[in-house]
Amino acid sequence: MELPGTAIAAEGVERRFGDLVAVDRVDIAVRAGEIYGFLGPNGAGKSTLTRVLCTLLRPTSGRATVAGHDVATEADQVRLRVGVALQEAALDDRQTGAEMLALQGRFYGLTRAATRARVAELTDLVDIGSALGRRVGTYSGGMKRRLDLALALVHDPEVLFLDEPTTGLDPVSRSRIWEEVRRLNKELGMTVFLTTQYLEEADELSDRVGIINRGRLVAEGTPESLKRAIGTDVVVVRVEGPVEDARRAVRSLDVVRRVDTSGGTLTVSVSDGPSAISPMAVALSRVPGVTVQELSLRRPSLEDVFLSATGERMAGRRLDAEASRGAEGGRPDTEAS
């Protein structure tokens, strides 16, 4: 049951599309004032759960309350209290940012004066100031996201839903959005429910993370506690040859807590990395046909948490990889602002 101070409570929420179970009996409780990162690969069910919580989709079964109201039976009450910035922002390229904000204010029943005052506040909160008088069609990808964020905030919501707010943005625009989200949370105490495919984003922003895979919540906790549960250190070994034999050899060592394999890569959880490396190298050198291509030590990441919870990798959604490839979509902010 919902506890006082709970901003979002999902109990056994399921959403099907025909035979496909997009969200499979998910339980989540988000405290007021918390940033909850909802992390998962493509098609895991993040957007679907977000839409259920924002009243845009009805759950097939289960129950959810947001800001104290039931999403199915009190949808109007929920809508007044939530701000929503979805992946496909419904922005009109022919209007100016200021016009869109004014329209949104009227939509929520604010007077002209109240809307003006609110827009002035928002331009402090969300960095869109100088672009407001220009048509949205001239905005960069990052500016559009920030305008969409401002639109979601016009009615001063208690809970903000952000669905993949930085997907496709360049690193500079991404870190600006991160700053905005932190500021909204810290200065206004706003609860934020944020979906992301980026491990670093979830790690960076969230007080707690829920990891979803194929509709099911597979892990939940603070980023630190999730990583700690994996082991103190992670040794990544890339091998050529019979991977299963390599895995067995590594697994037999006392220092090793867990081994996950993906292709020719072994991800090995150990309690003490530096002292595990040389026994591991020796053990692998004795396995016929196995050659070690690379052996490195690192701290556990949410990727390791995902791998350990699902047996699969998150399939390459890493910001550093995207940055080096050049992020797709949206012109750099500097061109437009």
Ligand SMILES: Nc1ncnc2c1ncn2[C@@H]1O[C@H](COP(=O)(O)OP(=O)(O)OP(=O)(O)O)[C@@H](O)[C@H]1O
């Ligand atoms: N309206 C719909 N009709 C049928 N299937 C749908 C619909 N919306 C989503 N799905 C399916 O439900 C599953 C979950 O999709 P969802 O969009 O929630 O995933 P996601 O985690 O948000 O993925 P992404 O990161 O790609 O946005 C997918 O298999 C998707 O194809």
